Amino acid sequence: MNAVEEYHQDEAGQNLAQKLADEEAGIGRRVKGPLRFLIPGIAVVWSLFQLSIASWLILDTIFIRAIHLAFALTIVFLNFPFFKERHFGLGFLSAKRRIPVLDFMVATVACVSALYIMLDYTGITQRYGLPIGRDIVFGMTLTILLLEGARRVIGPALPVIAICFIGYSFLGPYMPDLIAFKGTSLSRFVGQMTMSSEGIYGIPLDVSATIVFLFVLFGAMLDKAGGGKYFIRLSLSLLGGFKGGPAKAAIMGSGLTGMVSGSSIANIVTTGTFTIPMMKKVGYPATKAAAVEVAASTDGQLAPPIMGAAAFIIAEYVNVPYIEVVKAAAVPAFASYAALFYISHIEASKLGIQGLPRKELPPFMETLLSGVHFLIPLLMLLYELIVKRHSPELSAFNAIWVMALIMVIQEPFKAWRNKQPLVPAFRQSIVNIFSALASGGRNMVSVALATAAAGIIVGVVALGLGGLITQVIDVLSMGNIFLMLVITALASLIIGMGLPTTATYIVMASLTAPAIVMIGGANDFIVPLMSAHLFCFYFGILADDTPPVGLAAYAAAAIAKSPPIATGIQGFMYDIRTAILPFMFIFNADLILHNITSWPQGILIFSMACFGNFAFASATQGWFIAKNRFYEVPLFLGVTFMLMRPDAVAPLLGIPHDQRYWVYPMGMALFGLLFLMQRPRMPVQNSMTAKEAFGNKL
Structure with a gap:
């Protein structure tokens, strides 16, 4: 049997992984009876509305944000119960097969509260800053229900953080001198949060409403059409025969999927259910197989064009065209992926794992041609963004209608080729499109609520906390830019444990990005705002x-049947090579191509960043071409520093700054010396072949 078809799933693990994916995808209740069409129907209408404003429907930007939030709140209260499990005997608060009347009522109130700024737009603009009683009632209702909706779909972390900021905004005058704040009144708070574009209806929600939705919808359509499975098969046909081939195929497939999905958990469930069993069968331990998939799927959010929706918010915050964010993110993201390929090769060398026999892999050309139509909308998207320089929303819209056309044609073409009736196939195409529209809406619920709830934090900071936060961070870091970066990194990791990545970025960027730039300037060191974000x-x-x-x-651990904590630790060890990149590009803006306009120069920087990351991976994984000796680790770290920070090494060697790239040959020479030092210790290959790993099943 073909190796691609021969793999088994652990049912319990698969169910847990799917449960996490359902939560990520906005599936909370599976309603029985006629009402089962209600939530998908609302999601389809939401998707059609978003497509309309991207093409023919012209509305005020505040109206768009309000309607976007109203759809999200309506779906979340209809779709997610108050409790995930039954508590206190209150079964109706955890109902998963029906929608309680109470949730219908709450959804209606939340929808009207979100739309209030649109329904009374003229009156609100005329009394801006002087809300009347009705404004305060609707404003506080929206704030409370938004936090409750975020708790249901995201978890308690973001609402708790937002509540802490809200409390601080009122209790600031009573705080210790170091963190004392003049405070705010209820009228000013409501005016800021729910009657202006500086709070809930701020930039993050605007990006979610105008750009992110279309990219998420595009990803949902691509996945519904079978693009995710195609990318995995294509990756396996291309890389499966190399050493540790299934791991490399997992990395490539997860990278391609992650570029358009923007969700690490959805990525794992899409690709990991296929690649993790394959990795285990050729000899990868369960923990390492799962960790490779975790690292690959997580880093999919770093890769343009979507970057977990944050790319578009970064563009708005930094006030640059979206393509500039793509340019800045390209070198670190692809260098990180190159290093993950390198790590998978190191692990295969350690374990003596070879690739799959070529005859057991799907033929590359046949596989490529079988889904080449999936590449058309992707290429269309990249052409629109990079060549035509169209706006992200227009680029995504054009890619969506191309994808929709392909979905209409795909099923009838298969039916015609297999000599089957065309009408049922065409009907299935229409069902697939509507299913993708529903998935796109459901997938966006968590993003919309995360950006809106994070807007509360942004709004509180805009009330006057920004300068105070910079002072507090300055005191904590004692004015040391290095310590300040470490504090920011640790805070991001801790806060990010309970928040979606987009919300984590919004919170940390609002609090620390200006401080990084300011404290860097105080130390006579210029930090580009893009680097800080x-x-x-x-x-x-x-x-x-x-x-x-x-x-x-x-x-991933649920699929691999491995311990979750051990899997997380191993995945984090793989991702350490990504963790050094931000520290490097803060001090060496060449890595984000800041003021770099030459293609040869950019390619040189990218190549050296890859080799620098390879050296760092060898230092942290304890292996190059043989097991490292203790005195070689500092040399690998030296190679890393020379290839990623030539600007810092050049002055030490008396090389002018404009000639800093001469440090690159020195770093590569040291890397070559390490190769020669380890070559006599290279282990004799006595590796397990994939044929032996699979046995006669192949």
Whole structure:
């Protein structure tokens, strides 16, 4: 039997992983009876509304944000019960097969509260800053229900943090001198949060409403059409024959899927259910197989064009075109993935694992052609973004209609080729499109509520806390930029354990990005604002596989039947090579291509960043071409520093700054010396072949 078809699932693990994926995808209740169409129907209408405002429907931006939030709140209260499990004998608060009347009522109130700013827009603009009683009632109702909705779909962490900020905004005058704040009144709070574009209806929600939804919908359509499975088969056909082939195929497949899915858990369930069993069968221990998938799926959010929805918010905060964010993120993201390929090769060398026999792999050309139509909308998207320089929303919209056209044609074409009736196939195509529209809406619930709830924190900071936070961080770091970065990184990891990555980025960027730039300037060191925002974003991503929470690790461990904590620790060890990149590009802006306009120069920087990351991976994994000796680890770290920070090494060698790239040959020479030092110790290959690992099943 073909190796691609021969793999088994552990049912309990699969169920747990799918449960986590359902929560990530916005599936809380599976309603029975006629009402089962209600939630998908609302999600479809939401998707159609978002497609309308991207094409022909012109509305005020506040109206768009309000309607976007109203859809999200309606779905969350209809779709997610108050409790996930039964408590206190109150079964109706945890009902999963029906929608209680109470939730219908709450959903209606939440929807009206979100739309209030639109329904009374003229009156609100005329009394801006002087809310009347009705404004305060609707404003506080929206705030409370937004936090409750976020708790249901995301968990308690973000609402608790938001409540702490709200409490601080009122109790600031009573705080110790170091953190004392002049405070705010209820009228000013409501005016800021629910009657302006500086709070709940702020930039994060705007990006969610105008850009992110379309990219998430595009990813849902691609997945519904079978694009995720195609990427895995294509990756396996291309890389499965190399040493540790299934792991490399998992990395490539997860990277391709993650570029458009923007969700690490969804990525793991899409690709990991296939790749993890394959890795285990060729000899990877369960923990390492799961950890490879965790690292690959988590880092999928680093790769343009979506970057877990944060790329678009970064563009708004930094006030640059979206393509500039893609440019800045490209070198670190792809260098990180290159290093993960390298780590998978190291692990295969340690374990003596070879690739799958070529005859047992799907033929590359046949596999490529079988799904080449999936590449058309992707190429269309990249062409629109990079070549035509169209806005992200227009680019995504054009890619969506191309994807929809392909979905209409795909099933009838299969039926025609197999000599089956065309009408049922065409009907199935329409069902698939509507199913994708429903999935797109459901997938967006968590993003919409995360950005809206994070807007509360942003709004409180805008009330006057920004300067105070910078002072507090300055005191804690004692004005030391290095210590301040470490504090920011640790805070991002801790906060990110309980928040979605987009919300983590919004919170940390609001609190620390301006402080990084300001404290850097106070130390006569210029930190580009883009670097500061990417720094916060990277460590928010890494929180996804940071123990003890790391939901991505739990999802992968469920599939691999490995211990979740051990999987998270191993995944984090793999991701350490990503953790050094933010520290490097803060001090060496070349790594984000800041003021770099030459292609050869950019390619040189990328190549050296890859080799620098390889050296760091060898230092942390204890292996290059043989097991490291203790005195070789500092040399690997030296190679890393020389290839990633030539600007810091050049002055030590008396090399002018404009000639700093001469440090690169020196770093590569040291890397080559390490190769020669380890070559006599290379282990004799006595490896387990994939044929032996699979036995006669192949």
